[in-house]
Amino acid sequence: MIRKIFMGTVISFLMFALSSVSYANKEARGPGEIPDIPGGWTHLFNEMLVDITVIGVIFAGVTIYFLIRYRRRHSGQEGNPPKLSFAAAVGWALIPAFIFMADDLYLAAEGWTLYNDYRTVPENAYEVKLEGAMWSWNFKYPEGVETINELRVPAGTPILVRMTSRDVVHSFFLPDFKVKEDLMPGRVTYLWFYPKEPGEHLITCAEYCGVIHSSMMGTVIAMPQDEFNKWIEAEKKASAEGGA
């Protein structure tokens, strides 16, 4: 019995070690290559769905089997379980603990890789400043142009958004790019996203900010680079004329 428990513990510990090895074998990305955040998210999420479905099916399956198999046949009947030896009791605590820990570490390693991609801004990112307010998104471009609730960006360039808030906590949420980060007064936070193709994407607030929290929305408009340059020039001219 003790040998069995020992083997079980060793095997579960090996799984635990293997989980870190399988993580180390991942292929590396070339330098300067922009990571595919939404793709990476979907991949990891699907992997997790498989993971939790397998665990769930095992647990639920065993439970359902027990529930049907061990029904009471006549009143007054009582359970008839085998006695648990000390070694078995310890084994039943340690082996599952190691298996859970192995799974945790494997997932954590995967999650860490993706998280680093989320938080490491690519070098050539185009930086836009954002100030949230009840209830609008106010963008400021490096060229001095300002927009409200409409973030125009050049497609094919990673966009860095540095943000703060004028009043309460908001959260800048871009569902299509699978990314969000809170904005709050007195602190500057950031996120980045990568609009590959021209197109429109939703901006919506994800942190409760008062009466019309649910209507605090805007649009990311990704445009071809030359169109974007033309737009910026036109806006600069317009704001210069407006200011004069």
Add this chain to the structure above:
Amino acid sequence: MSTASQTMAHRGGFGQTLKEWIFTIDHKRIGILYLIGSLAAFAVAGLMAALIRIELGSIGPTITNPNTYNTMLYFHGAAMILAFQIPALTGFLANYLVPLMIGAKDMAFPRLNALSLWLFWAGIIVALLTFVIPDSPDIMWTGYPPYSLKTGGNTAFYVFTVHLMGFSSIVGGINLITTIIYMRAPGMTWGKLNIFVWSTLGAFILQLIFIPVLAAAVTMLLFDKYIGTHFFDPSAGGDVLLYQNLFWFYSHPAVYVILLPTMGIIYEIIATFAKNRVFNYKMVVYGGIGGVVLLSGEVWIHHLFTSGMPDWIRIGMMMSTLMISIPVGLLMIGLIGTLYRAAIHYTTPMLYAVGFIFLFLIGGLTGIPNAMTAIDLYIHDTHFIVGHFHYVMAVSSTFAIFASIYYLFPKMTGKMYNETLGKLGFVITFIGVNVTFFTMMVVGIKGMPRRYFDYQQFPQLEGLNHIITIGAFIIGFGALITLISWIHGLVAGKKAVDNPWSSRSVEWMTTTPPPPGNFHPIPRLSEEWHPYGYGNS
């Protein structure tokens, strides 16, 4: 120690009975008064949920306006957690069951017990008053500044509700912990303590450690808003993140304050109706309950994964959050192992307990994606989170509370409920919660944030929201049948015998309902006795 009459007896008319109940220091009556208060909060907050779901059933304003909607959402969250779940589990169940389970005549400090009960009732009244005052709070149960400072809503009502409930819990915690340590019957050793008693002990240790932090946080909120301090005002050197940290430093352990007694009572019910020993008792107590208590204070940053916390702490707390799966997994293994080679008798409380296993399984496993920082950056503050925590915390513990009400119904009232009505209520509720909260998680993965009055930016999600609303009404219907079964049992139930479930646990050794002083004489427990000593174990 206790009033002169029987727990449920009527003497000298209604006025006299009322007086006896109000001035009672009997732990069983105090427990029942906790139950009445928390079920009242549950009913009102459940009604809010129905209204919220009608509003969200279709796009555009339906029956309310954003102001009313936010107030309802605030009340639903705050009342369900502070006035229903925590008091029902640590007020009603702990008060009613712990002295009976350990073979004590009453709590260690019966008068202190009455104080904690009436503090709780004061909290319920303050919480309900939010509907009457013109400037109802609209700050959600989290009360994040600066919004809670800038709003025209009455933040003070929120703060005072938290103060009263928190003070009540601290007083109750001191009382319960003392009772468990010093009032056990002869022969009731630590190794024979019911799992529920262990889990209550764990929950109250957490309450005593962490409640003062929450009380401090909301007091700072109160001072900032009404006295002019600047704890959370960055323009004067304060920090808005300070509140979020303090708040979740309590409110994450609060989830385990709810989880532990939930698990505890489910263990009692499953062991009783499976007529089986608890599988690997020491693993459950030390690994499961002990592990949860140890880890509970090290994971709160997962509520702040998108709040601009430093990256190193997000990664660290991702690890500690994932590690929670170990003690919780051990608790599940103990629960399922208790069914192995058992003799399962399916009564209404047992059905609820079995339902709990599946709901908690779904809730626990969908917590793993949330623990991962990278995954969470997308699903944080979406309906996925709402669905997840309703599974793992809200519905699971409500099922445990319903199960315990059925389980203790004969003990509390001396009457039996109607099994058919009870089972019908269970089946409908079980279908309803799965329709509602599973669909909610799907809606969340598709991107819909939480706390939304309207969702015109997600027109594609209207169909799924219809389904959630229909599910909510199925739950409401099931809850109604459950309520009817209780009233039916109270009015027309058959007389119950002393130990209708043939349990070995001490609380069933006394008469039903138990007399004042519980045991005459105090039971002396033999060497061979064990609360789960069924069959050959």
